[in-house]
Amino acid sequence: xxxxxxxxxxxxxxxxxxxxxxxxxxxxxxxxxxxxxxxxxxxxxxxxxxxxxxxxxxxxxxxxxxxxxxxxxxxxxxxxxxxxxxxxxxxxxxxxxxxxxxxxxxxxxxxxxxxxxxxxx
Amino acid sequence: xxxxxxxxxxxxxxxxxxxxxxxxxxxxxxxxxxxxxxxxxxxxxxxxxxxxxxxxxxxxxxxxxxxxxxxxxxxxxxxxxxxxxxxxxxxxxxxxxxxxxxxxxxxxxxxxxxxxxxxxxxxxxxxxxxxxxxxxxxxxxxxxxxxxxx
Amino acid sequence: xxxxxxxxxxxxxxxxxxxxxxxxxxxxxxxxxxxxxxxxxxxxxxxxxxxxxxxxxxxxxxxxxxxxxxxxxxxxxxxxxxxxxxxxxxxxxxxxxxxxxxxxxxxxxxxxxxxxxxxxxxxxxxxxxxxxxxxxxxxxxxxxxxxxxxxxxxxxxxxxxxxxxxxxxxxxxxxxxxxxxxxxxxxxxxxxxxxxxxxxxxxxxxxxxxxxxxxxxxxxxxxxxxxxxxxxxxxxxxxxxxxxxxxxxxxxxxxxxxxxxxxxxxxxxxxxxxxxxxxxxxxxxxxxxxxxxxxxxxxxxxxxxxxxxxxxxxxxxxxxxxxxxxxxxxxxxx
Numbered sequence: 001x002x003x004x005x006x007x008x009x010x011x012x013x014x015x016x017x018x019x020x021x022x023x024x025x026x027x028x029x030x031x032x033x034x035x036x037x038x039x040x041x042x043x044x045x046x047x048x049x050x051x052x053x054x055x056x057x058x059x060x061x062x063x064x065x066x067x068x069x070x071x072x073x074x075x076x077x078x079x080x081x082x083x084x085x086x087x088x089x090x091x092x093x094x095x096x097x098x099x100x101x102x103x104x105x106x107x108x109x110x111x112x113x114x115x116x117x118x119x120x121x
Numbered sequence: 122x123x124x125x126x127x128x129x130x131x132x133x134x135x136x137x138x139x140x141x142x143x144x145x146x147x148x149x150x151x152x153x154x155x156x157x158x159x160x161x162x163x164x165x166x167x168x169x170x171x172x173x174x175x176x177x178x179x180x181x182x183x184x185x186x187x188x189x190x191x192x193x194x195x196x197x198x199x200x201x202x203x204x205x206x207x208x209x210x211x212x213x214x215x216x217x218x219x220x221x222x223x224x225x226x227x228x229x230x231x232x233x234x235x236x237x238x239x240x241x242x243x244x245x246x247x248x249x250x251x252x253x254x255x256x257x258x259x260x261x262x263x264x265x266x267x268x269x270x271x
Numbered sequence: 272x273x274x275x276x277x278x279x280x281x282x283x284x285x286x287x288x289x290x291x292x293x294x295x296x297x298x299x300x301x302x303x304x305x306x307x308x309x310x311x312x313x314x315x316x317x318x319x320x321x322x323x324x325x326x327x328x329x330x331x332x333x334x335x336x337x338x339x340x341x342x343x344x345x346x347x348x349x350x351x352x353x354x355x356x357x358x359x360x361x362x363x364x365x366x367x368x369x370x371x372x373x374x375x376x377x378x379x380x381x382x383x384x385x386x387x388x389x390x391x392x393x394x395x396x397x398x399x400x401x402x403x404x405x406x407x408x409x410x411x412x413x414x415x416x417x418x419x420x421x422x423x424x425x426x427x428x429x430x431x432x433x434x435x436x437x438x439x440x441x442x443x444x445x446x447x448x449x450x451x452x453x454x455x456x457x458x459x460x461x462x463x464x465x466x467x468x469x470x471x472x473x474x475x476x477x478x479x480x481x482x483x484x485x486x487x488x489x490x491x492x493x494x495x496x497x498x499x500x501x502x503x504x505x506x507x508x509x510x511x512x513x514x515x516x517x518x519x520x521x522x523x524x525x526x527x528x529x530x531x532x533x534x535x536x537x538x539x540x541x542x543x544x545x546x547x548x549x550x551x552x553x554x555x556x557x558x559x560x561x562x563x564x565x566x567x568x569x570x571x572x573x574x575x576x577x578x579x580x581x582x583x584x585x586x587x588x589x590x591x592x593x594x595x596x597x598x599x600x601x602x603x604x605x
Contacts, residue, residue: 010156013155015151018147022206022207026138033247037251044254048258065181066155079269081259100179100183101213104187105216108190113221114228116195117315118225120315124592143426
């Protein structure tokens with residue numbers, strides 16, 4: 001029962017975030033890159049003012065998987081690192097927290113591009 | 122008829138996006154991807170109970186990214202994306218797809234000038250803004266230490 | 272009769288002697304599938320890139336036309352070719368296969384009209400006896416050039432069009448058969464301030480109207496003179512806009528009006544949104560379907576109105592509006 005409720009919350013939070021983004025796609029002419037960037041920064045802002053923590057508690061993966069979650073992880077990384085190590089943290093904190101995922105995306109893209117081909121539609 | 126009048130006519134005559142259909146599709150697919158992510162996270166926690174929270178989330182993302190890579194490589198992700206709209210763009214899978222797809226597309230121009238040059242054609246802005254914003258935030262934290270509990 | 276009236280040129284000796292057409296899978300599944308000479312089984316055509324596939328397709332269209340008419344390359348005076356690829360390589364690299372003098376053209380999706388107009392002048396003037404007018408376009412090359420990577424999970428907006436994969440060639444000659452080009456009206460570039468690169472129908476409709484009205488005035492013909500008036504690729508909504516614009520000037524388009532882009536694909540196909548577009552749209556609908564119907568006597572007088580949106584990849588990024596052009600080609604059974 002616990003698990004079902006958890007997954008419902010995940011579904012709800014993730015779905016709502018995507019739905020809001022869809023409204024933006026529909027009503028403005030924004031490309032996906034622009035929307036991703038806006039939501040990333042939004043995630044950073046929400047984490048900085050302390051709001052996103054609660055959303056993550058409630059929505060778990062539903063809040064972590066969307067790009068907003070990525071932004072909040074970025075912000076948390078910078079804040080913690082800077083408080084811990086001073087100015088060096090300001091430079092490394094953010095990028096360090098996204099390093100694992102980013103490194104993997106780059107490497108994976110490279111390997112796949114070597115063997116795959118764009119398919120005809 | 123001048124340009125302004127024509128613009129009005131265009132807005133009246135040309136079809137617009139179906140809001141309800143796309144919003145529901147985005148809601149359902151976005152929610153579903155997040156549920157898959159939660160499932161991956163829970164499974165990883167069962168297999169590796171000593172994983173730190175940070176590493177757990179990183180490996181969840183890595184798994185999702187890998188799945189995206191396979192779907193993109195097999196030419197399937199775009200079909201999912203055209204139905205899902207924001208539901209496929211917003212989760213981290215959208216970011217991964219936006220890096221992998223141009224890399225595949227340009228492999229006909231070679232490794233360096235094709236794959237590498239074009240990899241961030243779509244996702245570039247996300248990296249630029251993410252990195253820049255994090256540095257700005259870093260300086261804000263330095264200056265306003267107190268507000269952050271430092 | 273005067274040779275020229277306004278922007279309209281009148282011809283006595285220009286014959287549409289033969290045509291050839293080749294189309295992709297989706298086009299094959301549409302209503303005209305059985306009218307194309309050949310259908311591709313795979314859009315890559317066994318080549319390493321879609322650009323090479325388009326070149327191979329364009330080469331085939333010309334080779335097949337030469338085969339059909341039993342002409343040797345030396346008997347053709349000129350190739351008038353165009354496409355949507357950068358530097359029109361879809362044309363120049365195919366022309367490389369033929370020892371025929373080559374002139375490359377570009378008017379976006381109105382290129383086929385441009386080729387027929389120029390070819391007609393060459394034939395009528397007596398300078399040349401036979402010219403081949405051809406164009407090619409390919410969905411995957413157009414997507415990569417003008418929009419997004421094929422594998423990107425982006426959603427197609429409802430105004431978007433699906434670039435036609437196909438190539439076609441027309442042989443214009445000073446004799447041969449009963450189908451002639453009676454006159455052409457060369458269009459002006461018209462810009463009504465549309466900025467949405469996804470809404471090419473709205474961008475091109477004003478230029479189609481301008482050319483059609485000038486054509487009717489110059490020839491003193493009425494809309495019902497023609498059995499079929501076919502615009503190139505305004506798309507379903509663009510065609511509606513075109514009818515409205517004509518109505519505003521006092522012209523009512525009836526059942527004899529169609530848009531090639533709106534009818535080329537299967538109506539049930541949900542991918543294509545507004546319909547087909549591309550340099551080959553009006554080309555293969557004419558070279559495949561309309562020409563054959565003229566040979567059968569079903570249509571005796573056709574006005575082909577290929578339309579082209581003259582934007583570039585950078586022009587819309589620089590906040591420029593989208594200008595367009597349309598040419599009217601009147602084709603009649605003698």
